[in-house]
Amino acid sequence: SVSMLLVRLMLVMAPAVFAINAATKGNVIDALLFATSVAVGITPQMLPVIVTTSLSQGAKDLARRQVIVKELPAIQNLGAMDVLCCDKTGTLTEDRIVLERYLNTDGNEDARVLRHAFLNSFFQTGLKNLIDLAVIDRADVTPSAVVPDSMLGQSLRDRYTKVDEVPFDFSRRRLSVVVADAQGKTQMVTKGAAEEMLEICSFVEIDGIAQPLTDEKLAQIRKQIAGLNAEGLRVIAVAQKTNPRCVGEFGIADECDMVLMGFLAFLDPPKASAAGAVATLEAKGVAVKVLTGDNDRVAATVCEQIGIDASNVLLGSEIDALDDAELAERAEKTHLFAKLSPLQKARLVRVMREMLGHTVGFMGDGINDAAAMRASDCGISVDSAVDIAKESADIILLQKDLGVLERGIIEGRRTYGNLLKYLKTTVSSNFGNVLSVTVASLFLPFLPMSALQLVLLSLVYEIVCIALPWDTVDDAWTARPRAWDAASIKGFMLELGPVSSLFDIVTFAALFFVVCPAAVDASWSELAAAGDVAGMATFAALFQSGWFVESMWSQTLVVHMLRSPHLPSPRDHAAPALCVLTVLGLALVTWLPASPIADALGLMPLPTSFFGLLIGIVTAYIALTQLAKRRYIARHGELL
Incomplete structure (x- = not known):
């Protein structure tokens, strides 16, 4: 967008400058070279360097804040992010799931439920998640009633062998393992989300005996699950079926007519820092939305404890019934989405980006988060995540x-702020210079500056700007998300660029009518009438030298004026590197007219x-720029 803005400006200004100078000066070659140098001068030549340096410096600063950047452009997206989607487990909670209870369907603790859960978790060959590990750990510290002086987990490892398994998937939300004991008895043991497990159970175990699962018992079980969820416990159901089949591979079709044994209740308490972090992100303009595959009641309990609005919950089953427009309307008002599949998470992220215009970040660490991270503007993971999430x-x-993420967001905004400083100040300053050149070309009998001088001036200025990535940024700038806005660069250029042109024209008049005539003891018209070629050459060189120096002073000092809404002061000054390069750049350009x-x-x-004229013009220019800056802020609400 910025490049196209500059190209359009070149296509208008460069031909105009060429035509005016060719017509008024009579030298087509000089006019072409000068117009070309003007086109080059419009371009922020250091833009690729400044962009890369800004992002690289931002990446270094983020690394010191425990944030590793894989893709440099993501820094700007991080600063622009106004919606953060995250999973519940590990992000908002302690990420240390503990098996609190193993209960039968009457609500009593039952070691048989733990034993069957262990068989499922230990013998499944997929990625063992935190729930599997919690089950195994609990079994390994629970005494076995089968073998004295041994632990339950150790006993079961030796007594059972695996026959087959039906892997977990996010639509079934359950996993089955088929095991056989030494006597040849075969069992299918299934565990999974409570609601999905109830769909495949036709029987319930009561006092060790399988009985039909009646509507009355089902209502009692649902009430039991709801009570555990209300305590913030995640509930996983455990079921089994004896001698499911004799031969052949097992599949999803075998998960039927199961006997419900009981439930596992897990606790994953909220992090102590989560509530404060969520409040800080909200204050910084980032809405936190929870996208989880967990039960809605458990997720709501956690959200309420850390200050996330859970009054309006959208379930995965409801999402499938909505088209994108309806989903966008619901998603805007909802902060908790539960029982989601990976594809539903990705769809939510896409809808919030494309239909609501949000810059969306997604923070996750599991296999089920990868699709949503890909769909987001900024995918965020952790060092302990699975490989596909980190990829x-x-x-x-x-x-x-x-x-940690909040600090990264602030750094992303700071990086973008420094990048925008360079773009806005440079483009507006270059635009002002082109306007000045165009006006001067209409009235001056010679070029206001040679092509070489114009390119050299631009080069020195760009070198000074290399230090901008190290500059500080106002707290007000980092207080809210900052999305890329090329249109604001155009407005900034058109409103503040002409201010420098006004003082350039004053400089032209002073040089042409006062300084140069006094230096050569004759006006331009007198030299032209006398045919004094040497005198005219000296007059033109003096004029070009004067504007060369004045232009550098005004163009460089305006960076310090426009880098912040405040006046430069001991409390609000540019970074030391920028101050040093400014002094060196001004000293170099001021010295060049007297150099060898x-x-x-x-x-x-x-x-x-x-130099007396220079001090007066620069002082007046700074004062008028401050007034123009205040007017711009009053109209647009902010400077950058």
């Missing part, structure tokens, strides 16, 4: 903490009277 991420946190290479550059020493 899908743009940014990796070394600590699984929203507080002045002749080669078409420059010559300036009279002392010029």
Whole structure:
């Protein structure tokens, strides 16, 4: 967008400058070279360098804050993010799931439920998640009633062998393992989300005896599950079926007519820092939305404890019934989405981006988060995540903490702020210079500056701007999300660029009518009438030298004026590197007209009277720029 803006400006200004100078000066070659140099001058030549340096510096600063950047452009997206979608487990909670209870359907603790859950978790060959590990750990510390002086887990490892399994998937939300004991008895043991498990159970175990699952018992079980969920416990149901089949591979079709044995209740308490981090993100303009595959009641309990609105919950089954427009309307008002599949998470992210216009980040660490991370503007993972999540991420946190992410968001905004400073100040300054050149070309009998001088001036200015990535940024700038806005660059250019042109024209008049005539003891018209070629050459060189120096002073100092809404002061000053390069750049350009290479550059020493004029013009320019800056802020609400 910025490049197209500059190209359009070149296509208008460069031909105009060429036509005016060719017509008024009579030298087509000089006019073409000058117009070309004007086109080059419009371009922020250091834009690729400044962009890369800004992002690289931002990446270094983020690394010091425990945030590793894989894709540099993601830094700007991180600062622009206004919606953060995250999973519940590990992000908002302690990520240390503990098996609190193993209960039968009457609500009593029952070791048989734990024993069957262990067989399922231990013998399944997929990725063992936190729930599997919690079951195995609990069995390994629970005494076995089968073998004295041994643990339950150790006993079961030796007594059973695996026959087959039906892997977990996010639509069934359950996993089955078929095992056989030493006597040849075969069992299919299934565990999974409570609601999905109830769909495949036709029987319930009561006092060790399988009985039909009646509507009355089903209502009692649902009430039991709801009570556990209300305590913030995640409930997993366990069921089994003896001698499911004799031969052949097992599949999903075998998960039927199961006997419900009981439930596992897990606790994953909220992080102590989660509530504060969520409040800070909300204050920074980032809405936190929870997208989880967990039960809605458990997720709602956790959300309420940390300050996320859980009054309006959208379930995965409801999402499938909505088209994108309806989903967008619901998603805007909802902060908790539960019982989601990976594809539903990805769809939610896409809808919030494309239909609601949000810049969406997604923070996850599991296999089921990879698709949503890919669909987001900024995929965020953690160093302990599974490989596919880290591969899908743009940014990796070394600590699984929203507080770390908040610091990364602020750094992303700071990086973008410094990048925008360069673009806006440079484009507006270059636009002002082109306007000045166009006006001067209409009235001056010679070029206001040679092509070489114009390119050299632009080069020195760009080198000074290299230090901008290290500059500080106002707290007000980092207080809210900052999306890329090329249109604001155009407005900034058109409103503040002409201010420099006004003082350039004053400089032209002072040089042409006062400084140069005093230095050569004759006006331009007198030299032209006398045919004094040497005198006219000296007059033109003095004029070009004066504007060369004045332009550098005004163009460079305006960076310090426009980098912040405040006046430069001991409390609000540019970074030391920018201050040093500014002084060196001004000193170099001021010295060049009196240097040994002045002749080669078409420059010559300036009279002392010029420097008094320079101080007056620069002072007035700074004052008017401050007034224009205040007017711009009053109209647009902010400077950058």
